[in-house]
Amino acid sequence: MYNILVESLQNIYHHMDELRQESGDTDSGMQDAMFLIVRGDDGVYYIHTGNFIQNDKCELLQARIDQINNMSAEELRMHYVDPLIQLNCLIKEEQARYN
Numbered sequence: 001m002y003n004i005l006v007e008s009l010q011n012i013y014h015h016m017d018e019l020r021q022e023s024g025d026t027d028s029g030m031q032d033a034m035f036l037i038v039r040g041d042d043g044v045y046y047i048h049t050g051n052f053i054q055n056d057k058c059e060l061l062q063a064r065i066d067q068i069n070n071m072s073a074e075e076l077r078m079h080y081v082d083p084l085i086q087l088n089c090l091i092k093e094e095q096a097r098y099n
Helices: 002-014 055-069 073-098
Strands: 033-039 045-051
Touching: 002 033, 002 045
Parallel strands: none
Antiparallel strands: 033 045
16 A cells, blocks of 8 residues: 555656636646545545646546556556566666666
């Protein structure tokens, strides 16, 4: 669960859009996000997160979601896990170089 929480918080931070103020406030924008952890009656924890995004980014985001939802398990692994493994190998090589 810890890993999921960290990943969720990183996603909120890195993918947060600045929203335009509609109220005429002098502040140029605001950033809002949602983070919620719920323990269900079944003892399972549910993590809900969300960011507001600009309307002009909705179509692009939906296309990316559709692309990922249509991937097979192998395609998902290649899309997500393989780059992480490669990055981890590069980090270990760099650490070995300095040790």
